[in-house]
Amino acid sequence: MKIISLLASPHGLKGNTAGLLRLVLDGAESEGAQAETVILRGNTVLPCLGCDACHKKGSCAQKDDFEPLKDKIxxxxxxxxxxxxxxFNVSAQLKAFMDRCCGVIHCMSFWGKYGASVVTSGGGDDEPITQYMNHFLITTGAVPVGGVGATMSSMPEGDFTDEVKKSARALGKRLVEAWRAKTVPPQAEKRRNEFRQRIHALVAYRKEEWPHEFQYWKERTGA
Ligand SMILES: Cc1cc2nc3c(=O)[nH]c(=O)nc-3n(C[C@H](O)[C@H](O)[C@H](O)COP(=O)(O)O)c2cc1C
Known part of the structure; x- marks a missing residue:
């Protein structure tokens, strides 16, 4: 299994999020996965311009790292x-990437991939954020296998607790196992199919404005 991880912290590999991500990737690598981490620092995947080029033509008008990153994924x-x-949310660096995925979401182009979400915080609120990230993954077509969060204020020694380490490694393993078995949990299946219907209907309704996306769905569904 080939995994791309996006690390959206200005502290890069030295930060808390990188430490938690490393544990998740250790778990995945112990199951034979190969992982590559791309650091989003906010200057290589810029905010969306809202120009609609992705919907019309299938690729972004901005010449930065987004399109090569999309191809890598x-x-x-x-x-x-x-x-x-x-x-109380993802960093602007990750949000810029998510916004740039508007065309990916309209076509659910990451269908068949598996995903997971990792969050660190000063004081908490990790769960709604991993849920948001996993909701994003569903709308791209990917199947999220779960999320892990860690709150720094509850780690006075500056290291993750054994419980957090265990959950992070287990998440990485689960990612590879789910991909290998092609498991789609019923709730994820339901939400992914509901979104598929909704986005397909929207693209059909906007077929004049969004010819690339209309053609994309037509080739796959005949409608
Ligand atoms: C701009 C900014 C906003 C933050 N907002 C929150 C917040 O709303 N809630 C929280 O618990 N921690 C917040 N934090 C703390 C970070 O989430 C926390 O230190 C995190 O582990 C940093 O990860 P990193 O070392 O990978 O950059 C914030 C930190 C910064 C710099």
Whole structure:
């Protein structure tokens, strides 16, 4: 299994989020996965311009790292998102990537991939953020296998607790096992199919404005 992980912290590999992500990837690598981490620092995947080029033509008009990164993810089997909690949500660096995926979401282009989410925070609120990240993964077509969070204020020694380490490694293992078995949990299946219907209907309704996306769905569904 080939995994791309996106690390969206300005502290890069030295930060808390990188430490937690490493544990998840250790778990995945122990099951034979190969992982590559891309650091999003906010200057290589810029915010969306809202120009609609992705919907019309299938690729972004901005010439930065987004399109090569999208191709890298398309060629992989798994996508792990890792972000610090920045004011009760993902960092702007990760949000910029998510916004740039508007065309990916309209086509659910990451269908068949498996994903997971990783969050660290100063004081908590990790769960709604990993849920948000996993909801994003569903809308890209990927199957999220879960999320892990760690709160730094509850780690006075500066290291993750054994419980957090265990959950993070287990998440990485689960990612590879789910991909290998092609397991789709019923709840994820339901939400992914509901979103598929909704987005397909929207693209059909906007077929004049979004010819690339209309053609994309037509080739796959005949409608
Ligand atoms: C701009 C900013 C906003 C933050 N907002 C929150 C927050 O809303 N809630 C929280 O618990 N921690 C918050 N934090 C703390 C970080 O989430 C926490 O230190 C995190 O582990 C940093 O990860 P990193 O070392 O990978 O960058 C914030 C930190 C910064 C710099």
């Amino acid at each position: 398309l060629a992989a089997d798994g996508l792990v998102l890792a972000s610090p909690n920045y004011i």
